[in-house]
Amino acid sequence: MKPSQHISPKFDMKVLLVDDDEDFANGLKIFLEKFNIATVIESRITSAEKQLKKFEFDIILLDVMLPGGSGFDFLPTIRKMCDVPVIMLTALDEEDELVNGLDLGADDYITKPFSPKELVARLRAVNRRHSINKTDIKTVLDDLELFCNQSMARVNKVNIALTEVECHILHLLLNSKDHSVSRDLLYSQVLKRDMMPDDRSLDVHISNLRRKLGSHPTKGNRIRAIRGQGYALTK
Secondary structure, three states: OOHHHOOOOOOOEEEEEEOOOHHHHHHHHHHHHOOOEEEEEEOOHHHHHHHHHHOOOOEEEEEOEEOOEEHHHHHHHHHHHOOOOEEEEEOOOOHHHHHHHHHOOOOEEEEOOOOHHHHHHHHHHHHHHHHHHOOOOEEEEOOEEEEHHHOEEEEOOEEEEOOHHHHHHHHHHHHOOOOOEOHHHHHHHHHOOOOOOOOOHHHHHHHHHHHHHOEEOOOEEOEEEEOOOEEEEOO
């Protein structure tokens, strides 16, 4: 690690920032350190990969547009290397691109330009969710089992890898199996932000979760959308 990027033990959180905009990255590093968040900056995928092999990070901030490849190209490699949460940084406002990032395993995204204070809130929320999902929780409903500490579900004895967001959504639904869970609650408890009219990230996570879990043997979708209420598991 470069001497200038040494991480002191005093910091509460360690973040790997992968962004080739030097002025932006350095400014963000200074801001985050005021909130006790240590930041290591890398501008290329190859150097970021080396950092992940050598050091442990709490969260990765990954820009979409990078020299020699995109953040989307790097996401599958990250997921093979570790389970560190990833927040995508993007100047794009294209829905398909954002959905693609979530499909590939990103935990959240934030669109540039953004408020640095909003980013701090997102970092803390994702880090808190990551810590919760590492606790040893097993929940069961019929042939569906959830193992939060392993980021895994099991359907009919078949293991299914889940993202941390998917684990948290499924955990809430399993714990509320006798009634629905509102979209507002899922946004506040899982994504740790208010629901906005154009924010489709929850829909993408629900869609991915449905696809991974497959259909109920006799009743169709395992996760039902209840008009005007939210979502519930099929029993």
